Amino acid sequence: MSSKLELGIIGCGSWVQLAHLPAIKDDSLTNIVACVDTSEPVGRAVQSRYGIPKFYTDYKEMIARENPDIVLVAIPHRFHASASKFALESGSAVVVEKPMATTLDEAIELAELSRAKGKLLVVGHELRLNRSIRTARQMVSRGALGKRYFSKALHLRRRGIPSGPTFLKRELAGGGAVFDICSHSIDAMLFMQDFPKPRSVYGKVRSVFASRMDMRSDYPSGAAGFKETSEVEDFGTGLIEFEDSSSMYLETSWASYISEDKHDFTLLGDAGGLHIEEDSVRFVSSAATQFFMSNILLAGHPWQNLTAEYKEYWRLIKKSLRDGEDVAPEPLCTAGQGVYGMSIMEAIYRSSDSGSIQEISLPKSISPEY
Numbered sequence: 001m002s003s004k005l006e007l008g009i010i011g012c013g014s015w016v017q018l019a020h021l022p023a024i025k026d027d028s029l030t031n032i033v034a035c036v037d038t039s040e041p042v043g044r045a046v047q048s049r050y051g052i053p054k055f056y057t058d059y060k061e062m063i064a065r066e067n068p069d070i071v072l073v074a075i076p077h078r079f080h081a082s083a084s085k086f087a088l089e090s091g092s093a094v095v096v097e098k099p100m101a102t103t104l105d106e107a108i109e110l111a112e113l114s115r116a117k118g119k120l121l122v123v124g125h126e127l128r129l130n131r132s133i134r135t136a137r138q139m140v141s142r143g144a145l146g147k148r149y150f151s152k153a154l155h156l157r158r159r160g161i162p163s164g165p166t167f168l169k170r171e172l173a174g175g176g177a178v179f180d181i182c183s184h185s186i187d188a189m190l191f192m193q194d195f196p197k198p199r200s201v202y203g204k205v206r207s208v209f210a211s212r213m214d215m216r217s218d219y220p221s222g223a224a225g226f227k228e229t230s231e232v233e234d235f236g237t238g239l240i241e242f243e244d245s246s247s248m249y250l251e252t253s254w255a256s257y258i259s260e261d262k263h264d265f266t267l268l269g270d271a272g273g274l275h276i277e278e279d280s281v282r283f284v285s286s287a288a289t290q291f292f293m294s295n296i297l298l299a300g301h302p303w304q305n306l307t308a309e310y311k312e313y314w315r316l317i318k319k320s321l322r323d324g325e326d327v328a329p330e331p332l333c334t335a336g337q338g339v340y341g342m343s344i345m346e347a348i349y350r351s352s353d354s355g356s357i358q359e360i361s362l363p364k365s366i367s368p369e370y
């Protein structure tokens, strides 16, 4: 690796422009060597705005010619696995947006490949950088809950169906709200509970508001004119059982008749309960016959904005590459941890199709450690 990190960006859409590029653009230790997009106007606009030397419409050509240290894969979900695989096989490390793939087999293949090649693979779950999530992980690992038995994650939007084909065409997205937002909830829950191994899943997904334009958001940018019926689910729920016999309830919706949006986590044990809402963590416990509720005074500062959060995200990635690490550092999501999340998501879809509980069995090669 040269003194600067050579980065190739695959996909120049909304999230790269909103979250990644503002955090990387002025970084003296990162050299964005090229960007790629199948849409020439979108890619060229990003190239010129950020002064990126090269633009390609084909990521294979970009990787073959530029040989970057690392690539950022931020394209529709269906192409995450193939682009990441090509990059790893060519010797680049990979940061892949969530979900890391659209099938469990693809995710396992990526995790095994990253290990075989000794190349870092980070899955894009930046929610873990949130101080409430990190505090909860610390409290759980130090035994504050006692024996954990149940957890619950809600990510519910009232009017937030994304507008573009990236999220709504099945051939591009692979799935809907479960892949898009529940993927973050699942990952944060696994992270806070130190990756209990999933054993079985009962799930249901529904497309309720497929042609309701009034339920759509204005994300991603440039997709406001997209009026086609959604081909993926806007609602999902799942009940997961883990090998440690604890269970987890998930509920997600892009749109629903609720009074307000919710993004909450609950973790319960026989000695206490953690209740997380955005930047607030409350802990309920008891002494003698009384119940107490404490508001945790979170250390550090809430993120001022997305750019601060993504600067930290990329700082951690650069540090591990400079240190020659081939496993994502805490709190970033390792390939194996991404596979755990993918196993739950795929089982929710399978269960919904079949109407039955789905068992999960992961190969021995997969560990949340790497």
Ligand SMILES: NC(=O)c1ccc[n+]([C@@H]2O[C@H](COP(=O)([O-])OP(=O)(O)OC[C@H]3O[C@@H](n4cnc5c(N)ncnc54)[C@H](O)[C@@H]3O)[C@@H](O)[C@H]2O)c1
Binding pocket: 010, 011, 012, 013, 014, 015, 016, 036, 037, 038, 039, 042, 057, 059, 074, 075, 076, 077, 079, 097, 098, 099, 124, 125, 126, 164, 166, 180, 220, 221
């Ligand atoms: N981590 C997060 O919180 C978060 C938030 C939003 C989006 N995302 C993820 O980022 C990714 C991109 O989403 P977005 O919101 O930017 O969507 P978008 O539609 O704005 O951008 C996708 C871009 O990919 C391009 N593209 C499509 N196929 C391509 C290919 N084969 N090669 C190169 N470019 C291709 C499209 O032309 C488009 O410009 C998705 O995986 C999404 O889930 C993550």
